Amino acid sequence: MFRKSRRVLAFVAAGALAITLAACSASPDSSTEPEADSVEKVTIGFVGSLTGPLAASGINSLAGLKAGAEYAESLHEGLTVEIVERDTAGETTAAVAQTRELAQLGATAIFFTTEAFPAVQGVLNQVKIPGSTSGGIAAVLADTGDNRLYKYAFSTSAGNAGPTAVTPLIDHAAEFGDKIGVIDDASAFAVAQADLTVKLIAADYPDLEVVRASFPATSSDVTAQIGQLRDAGVDSVIAWPYGTPAVTLMTAFDKLGWYPPMSGTLGLGTPAIVEVTPAALAKTLAAGPMAKTFLNPAKEGSPEADLHAAFVTGYLKALDKDTFGPLDTVGANSFDWSVLIAQAVTDKGTTDGDTIKSYLTSGQPFVGVNGTYVFGPDKRIGIDADGLQMYSPTGPCSIDGFCTVVGG
Numbered sequence: 001m002f003r004k005s006r007r008v009l010a011f012v013a014a015g016a017l018a019i020t021l022a023a024c025s026a027s028p029d030s031s032t033e034p035e036a037d038s039v040e041k042v043t044i045g046f047v048g049s050l051t052g053p054l055a056a057s058g059i060n061s062l063a064g065l066k067a068g069a070e071y072a073e074s075l076h077e078g079l080t081v082e083i084v085e086r087d088t089a090g091e092t093t094a095a096v097a098q099t100r101e102l103a104q105l106g107a108t109a110i111f112f113t114t115e116a117f118p119a120v121q122g123v124l125n126q127v128k129i130p131g132s133t134s135g136g137i138a139a140v141l142a143d144t145g146d147n148r149l150y151k152y153a154f155s156t157s158a159g160n161a162g163p164t165a166v167t168p169l170i171d172h173a174a175e176f177g178d179k180i181g182v183i184d185d186a187s188a189f190a191v192a193q194a195d196l197t198v199k200l201i202a203a204d205y206p207d208l209e210v211v212r213a214s215f216p217a218t219s220s221d222v223t224a225q226i227g228q229l230r231d232a233g234v235d236s237v238i239a240w241p242y243g244t245p246a247v248t249l250m251t252a253f254d255k256l257g258w259y260p261p262m263s264g265t266l267g268l269g270t271p272a273i274v275e276v277t278p279a280a281l282a283k284t285l286a287a288g289p290m291a292k293t294f295l296n297p298a299k300e301g302s303p304e305a306d307l308h309a310a311f312v313t314g315y316l317k318a319l320d321k322d323t324f325g326p327l328d329t330v331g332a333n334s335f336d337w338s339v340l341i342a343q344a345v346t347d348k349g350t351t352d353g354d355t356i357k358s359y360l361t362s363g364q365p366f367v368g369v370n371g372t373y374v375f376g377p378d379k380r381i382g383i384d385a386d387g388l389q390m391y392s393p394t395g396p397c398s399i400d401g402f403c404t405v406v407g408g
Helices: 011-026 055-075 092-104 118-127 136-143 163-174 188-204 223-231 244-256 271-276 303-319 326-348 353-360
Strands: 041-048 080-087 109-112 131-133 153-155 179-184 209-214 236-239 262-264 286-291 366-368 371-373 388-391
Touching: 041 055, 041 092, 041 326, 055 080, 055 303, 055 326, 080 092, 080 326, 092 109, 092 118, 109 326, 118 136, 131 326, 136 153, 136 188, 163 179, 163 188, 163 236, 163 262, 163 286, 163 388, 179 188, 179 223, 188 209, 209 223, 223 244, 244 271, 286 326, 303 326, 303 366, 326 353, 326 366
Parallel strands: 041 080, 041 109, 109 131, 131 153, 179 209, 179 236, 236 262, 262 286
Antiparallel strands: 286 388, 366 371
16 A cells, blocks of 8 residues: 555656756756755654643644654655654643744654644744644734745645635535625634635625624633624624634524524534534535545545545554544644655755755645645645535544535
């Protein structure tokens, strides 16, 4: 299985190398690039919530990172990929100190959970270490890139942040009418996504009207905010809370007996949220988007299918479980980060953070579990909208790692 899979992340690079060599041979003054030094060990850090109300996503991300490290070791003989983890317990101030600590320990790159990512950007600039996340880039996206403030920020997410994470939700909501409610839980991620939702609707959907509501993430009852949207006569709702605030949100709909069409984050498929999702709401509920690779199986025996299978097998092994759910797809974000960093270190022959950043932003495509990533100097979300699709959060996911499409 790995013999076929190991070619997936390398075949694009091989094509690029062939073009480069052809160009060099055509020039009498050109010379071949010296062979990269061999690196025996690379350390990848993890900073995020492994305990507390946001732990579910953190645990899945860490499992994906570890599974990716193991897979990367199978691709690169003689390379050890070490994962060093730190638990923020949801405290962003802890993330800052832990990032500095991992830098001192020699980490080449770090993966962060959503809530930890915005606060550490200044530190990443100082220590010059690339950092990736799922949805955490949403709050700082406008400031990320070589020509902007935060130069070491990346996202290996599949539809967890940025315009590609918002447009599919708007499209789903617009199917039910032209008055859309938007609600957030005042967290950095939710506010950033809600702000972007309003901005995109104003720019690209002139016939839609927005009614917005917000509640503190610590609220235990948000019926007043849901009632505000109901009384405004919205035709559908776009909800940006995840984790415990999303549980509170679903409970509020049931308390009011109001079940509008709704779209929301990938995390709506978390078991705790599904358990309290009203059946009447589930009928038109769409979540995501998620990578199409988790909704539409690749051809059996193809490199993409083998890579998908390698992720699911390694990820479930890391968690010691035998079921696969929607939130488990988040593990692919960190899995791909491990494999990308190992590939970069091997190709460049160094663990230097600046060199790795330059390699990642070269515009070279990388094929991962989530699809094809292309980063650039100021393009820091690697998966584009054409690789994403909405899913049904209350529908089943198979043990092979495929979930239910909306209406499927």
